[in-house]
Amino acid sequence: MKNVVLIGASGFVGTALLNELLKRGHRVTALVRNPDKISAQSDQLEVVMADVADVEQVANLCKGKDAVVSAYNPGWTNPNIYEDTLRNYTAILEAVRQSGVKRLLCVGGAGTLFCAPGVRLLDTGVLPQEIMPGVKSLGEFYLGTLMNEKEVDWVFFSPAGNLEPGDATGVYRLGKDDLIVDAGGQSRITVGDYALAMVNELEEENHHRERFTIGY
Secondary structure: OOEEEEEOOOOHHHHHHHHHHHHOOOEEEEEEOOHHHOOOOOOOEEEEEOOOOOHHHHHHHHOOOOEEEEOOOOOOOOOOHHHHHHHHHHHHHHHHHHHOOOEEEEEOOOOOOEEEOOEEHHHOOOOOHHHHHHHHHHHHHHHHOHHHOOOOEEEEEEOOOEEEOOOOOOOOEEEOOEOOOOOOOOOEEEHHHHHHHHHHHHHHOOOOOEEEEEEO
């Protein structure tokens, strides 16, 4: 059993992660902007209203925990998503560093995955323009900040190109930097299987200071 902080526990991915963590008996401190959005109830769950931009507050909440799992997203419709992602993910990393927690697991994006030699998904023009600010900023955080982080033992877990609603099947493939596609050329994963694989990583610690990815 791990004692973890889960940032962004009320979002699409965060909710799936919270349910998977609790189902498997982990103790969770869920940091959210709006505690009313958390419907899960468990003796293993503590819900805390927190501002991820407040490094001192988040660092204090993380102290003594085994790991921090971040599903932070400022909101796809947020007009400041580019700036907020870069600023607040940098703040989260600094808070983890100050807390002394050694393990940070980040819900990554698919944009920086390679879909051809030397070609990243975000450079192909296939992604909707309305989500590009969020895709680019998360990619810049991974490439420009996380990849240079030597103190915290981080992972950046990129989903498949399409992260869909759906339960876990337990049948999927993991990779590293290349987009995983199925026999029909589709890159997809359910949020249930993504959460299952993320909690597996929390428990097994197979990846260290690197990105990995998932798909069917």
